[in-house]
Amino acid sequence: MKEIEVVAAIIFDGEHVLCVQRAPSKYAYTSLKYEFPGGKVEANETQKEALEREIKEELSMSIIVGSEYLTVRHSYPDFTILMHSYLCIATDRSLVLHEHVDAKWLEIEEFKQLDWAAADVPIVDKLMEEKA
Numbered sequence: 288m289k290e291i292e293v294v295a296a297i298i299f300d301g302e303h304v305l306c307v308q309r310a311p312s313k314y315a316y317t318s319l320k321y322e323f324p325g326g327k328v329e330a331n332e333t334q335k336e337a338l339e340r341e342i343k344e345e346l347s348m349s350i351i352v353g354s355e356y357l358t359v360r361h362s363y364p365d366f367t368i369l370m371h372s373y374l375c376i377a378t379d380r381s382l383v384l385h386e387h388v389d390a391k392w393l394e395i396e397e398f399k400q401l402d403w404a405a406a407d408v409p410i411v412d413k414l415m416e417e418k419a
């Protein structure tokens with residue numbers, strides 16, 4: 288099955304983390320799900336460069352990319368993603384939604400209220416365990 292490499296930013300501003308909702312799409316399993324912003328890694332860029340580029344394109348935000356947090360391989364019915372998540376810091380909370388339909392700054396304890404993309408669940412669980 289086709290595997291795509293994806294980077295995702297866990298963006299902190301103090302105790303709050305940015306959670307964004309995907310737009311409706313043909314794939315029911317990612318349509319309107321919450322995720323950590325990011326996207327596909329292009330040829331000739333590092334994961335860190337891909338993250339900085341995606342966060343600018345999707346949210347007009349700049350971030351400081353820190354350490355890698357968790358890598359998840361998840362198979363959806365039509366493709367597999369290999370997703371690298373990074374701990375990041377927001378330099379400013381202001382953002383513009385260019386692709387997503389909602390953004391929430393939540394404390395980690397509040398994460399369970401959201402309907403997350405399945406690939407994100409191990410990341411959400413790890414953040415929640417470490418916070419507990």
Ligand SMILES: Nc1nc2c([nH]c(=O)n2[C@H]2C[C@H](O)[C@@H](COP(=O)(O)OP(=O)(O)OP(=O)(O)O)O2)c(=O)[nH]1
Pocket residue numbers: 293294295317321322323324325326327328341368370404405406407
């Ligand atoms: N960015 C991101 N993508 C995720 C997460 N969880 C998850 O299942 N995905 C999936 C959704 C998509 O199928 C894929 C990422 O592709 P994308 O469509 O966001 O990437 P992109 O911005 O480069 O897309 P494109 O429009 O250029 O094709 O990974 C997540 O937390 N963050």
